[in-house]
Amino acid sequence: MMGWPDGVGRRVLPETDSTMAEATRIAPELTGPEWILALNQTAARGRRGRHWAMPEGSFAASLVMRPGGGPAQAALRSFVASLALREAFLAIGVPAGAIRLKWPNDVLLNGGKVAGILLESLGSAQGVSHLVIGIGVNLAAAPDRSMVEAHALPPVSLRDQTGLQITPEAFLCPLAAAFDRIERQFATYGFAPIRTEWLSHAARLGDTVTARTAREETTGVFETVDEAGSIVLETSRGRRVIPAAEIYF
Template identity: 50%
Template sequence: MAAWPEGIGRDLLGTVDSTNAEALRQAAAGRRAPGWILARAQSGGRGRRGRAWSSPEGNFFATYLGFPEGGPQMAALRSYAAALALRDALVEVTGRAPLFSLKWPNDVLLSGRKLAGILLEHTAEAGGALAVGIGVNLRHAPTAGALEPGALLPATLTEAVTPAPTPEAFLDALAPAFDRWDRQLATYGFAPLRTAWLDNAARLGEVITAKLPDRAITGIFESIDADGSLVLNTEAGRVTLAAAELHFATEGRV
């Protein structure tokens, strides 16, 4: 296992409302040092679009607080650094690389089911703070009844390795991996991350549906572009989407 990255803090907390919320509070209070905030449990965990994130003790809830240069666009690309780092950490603790794939824009799958999610929150205040929140179902998964219609079925890491690592041990694998990809992004730009992400993308080359607030677009998942946007090849031509909810075929869904 790689050493903890130099200059990166590590805060281990009990129960918080949300590690992202805690990270942004610390930034608003004057913190300017990058670091990880890990909680034993969350009372108000959240995912994308304000959805609740199930947060029982034993799962992984952590946020990387950083202050990257480059503005909101570069900050948004950290989701790809986080996804690649998550996959690296999962492979490290299980030794089972073929099980894990990446779902655009911010999920990691185990055998086609949702194992982990990423939530980025960026603010121009507080030194341009970026909170990269990560949740992983190490031991527990939400019940099917708690999921939205059409959502991917959940998975837990215990399906790939028993016992699953503790949250602290998983952070020991994740933090160096994130540091590597984050440095690549800062040094070389998005191109190497784009290539690596596409090498591990779920359903690349297959028909998927991208749902927007006012419509749904079905097409072949062709690629992601130089800005990280989704590229679909549809009957009406190529479509590029900066944000959407992806839905796959019925297999692995509720």
């Protein structure tokens, strides 16, 4: 098992409203990156303010860090986090072929959603002062299917799919170590090697998918992810580059 990364803080809370909110509260006092793990959340949230269901034994943590660069650069940490989650799953014994990465910020296990990532930037128009990366993982149980939106992938848990049992505290260590290593790679070599690695594990690459935004829905073949992290679809009307959307298979 990987050791805890040097220079990275860690705090474990029995309960909080949400690790994202706690990370925002403590950000001004921090001198380096810090992970906040909560064993229970009373007001967890997912993308676009959706309620985040947290069955008992689930993993809920946020990393608060100073990313450097602007908002576009900060947003690429979703790919760093996806790869770190994959590496953490491998470290605890999940077969590599069972894990796929779904653009922009989900991790799939045997085709179902086992983990999700949420990014929030803190700062002003002049730049990003802090980045908060929230990560939720269904370790012991998955939310009921009725709690997810229509047409979304079914939620699954690590225990149900693999028989593996691990506590949130134990899962945090390989995740933090993997994130630290990949973040250092990102800082040294940029997004290109991260993008290449992510694409090698991408779910439904080369298949037809639907990208849905608040304004439109686009269906096409998932061709690639570009240098800015946008999904590229080959559609009946030509090539479309979409920076943010919900993807449906």
